[in-house]
Amino acid sequence: MPTWLNELAPIVLLLVVVGVVLARLPRVEGVTHSDAFRRRRVMNWLPLGLTYAFLYMGRYNVKVSQHAFGDIDFNDAPMMTNGDFATIFFWGTLIYGSSFLINGPLTDRIGGKKAILIGAGGSAVMNLLMGLVTYGIVHNVEMWGFSRDDLASNLTATFSAMYAVNMYFQSFGAVSIVKCNAPWFHVRERGVFGAIFGILISLGIYFAFDWGYFIIEHFSLEFLFLVPTVLLAVFWVIDLWIVKDTPGQAGHLDFDTADASSGDEGPQMGAVAVFKLMLGNPIIITIASIEFCSGFLRQAIMQWFRSYAKQTNDLLGLKGSFVYDNWGMMLCCAGIMGGVFAGIISDRVFQSRRGPVAAILYLGMLVGSIVMCFTYQTAFLPWLVVLMSLCVIGVHGMLSGTASMDFGGKKNVGVAVGIIDGFVYAGTAAMSLLYGIILPDDTMKEVAANPDNWMSWPISMIPVSLIGFLLALKIWNAKPKPKGQTAAPASDEA
Secondary structure, eight states: OOHHHHHHHHHHHHHHHHHHHHHHSOOOTTEEOOHHHHHHHHHHHHHHHHHHHHHHHHHHHHHHHHHHHHTSEETTEESSOHHHHHHHHHHHHHHHHHTHHHHHHHHHHHOHHHHHHHHHHHHHHHHHHHHHHHHHHHTTOOBTTBOHHHHHHTHHHHHHHHHHHHHHHHTHHHHHHHHHHGGGSOGGGHHHHHHHHHHHHHHHHHIIIIIHHHHHHHSOTTHHHHHHHHHHHHHHHHHHHHOOSSTGGGTSOOOOOOSTTTTOOSOOOOHHHHHHHHHTOHHHHHHHHHHHHHHHHHHHHHTTHHHHHHHTHHHHOGGGSHHHHTHHHHHHHHHHHHHHHHHHHHHHTSTTOSHHHHHHHHHHHHHHHHHHHHHTTSTTHHHHHHHHHHHHHHHHHHIIIIIHHHHHHHHHHHHHHHHHHHHHHHHHHHHHHHHHHHSOOTTSHHHHTOGGGGTHHHHTHHHHHHHHHHHHHHTTTOOOOOSSSSOOOEEOOO
């Protein structure tokens, strides 16, 4: 059996188990949907969700490329250093985080389907361009009048610009998937959607890392960017034909979702008015602040564990660990379990409140960060960062994927998701900027190879985890309040 199929088997098995568990859960009281509706809903979110997963593949492939470019010497230095990657990632996340000012209101106007088509199409084009630049460097081919040396000497600037544009289109991903699915899920069953959202994030991470490393091990480096280009193009066509913005467009009855838009039958508010409404909502701002912490912590683990393990391998030997070799698979499994745990207990234990789940998982992040300071030079570290990833991906799916629907309402969810997801990537940008300064310079290999010089990596996570935990406690009892009367049970029956 091929190696990649062996690696995929545990994820498939886990997804089957999760599917059986979700299918066997008792129906939510007061929420009735026909079997035909439920089947059509799956057909709506599945291609949309896989598109979102492949957007992740076309987002984090830059991190995978760092390791390959770093093994290529150019002017007696790695072609892409830790600092170079931090710069590229900083500009990309900065653009992503600020794009919600445009893309949130735009998605509320045009709908989730058109938004995912714009995002997937634009990202496919930018991945194609990054692939062509990489092709010119790897194969010593002149590209657009630039020699291989020209492309290599300006790699950081070129990738910063292209990645920033890519991340603008990527920013449509979360906004579009939540906007498109909000009319299909009642507030009392959105915890399950939060689990689905976490699974999609996790699959995207798996595609990005394990498929990415498989590609650079067996094919030329440019395919790291060209494969996502093709996949996004294929799913662009699938989404065009299958995805619908509302149940009504798919031949089913629309229903009251009982979120913050329930009872609001007036015209769509202007973008400025919606922003004022969302920014004046203390719950939205608290959730966004928690997600700022999530953005910092998620990427602090995801982007830097393998770099740390690789650069300190002579002393610690972590590069040969099971987690290192199966990084994408482990993150995927952790994210799936975190998302399902968060979604089920939110709906089934805490009456569809999202705050308690976020607080529990953030407590896990805080404890994990403290333990990490004492174990980051041991063989326990790889398993610890997997457990921490379970916590932070669970929080991210629950808040960005679910709470944004609840408190933004299906009418203004684009702006709500944009604000929350913008804060996520503002946190990521802050992490990139900080780590570009405090982490060892890998052009000085002896400095980067000493684990003692990486102590700032786990220490910096402690205050961020503590802030996230305290903020989550503030929204422990928060639930959306419909504008109209008490919402009727959800049903697509005539």
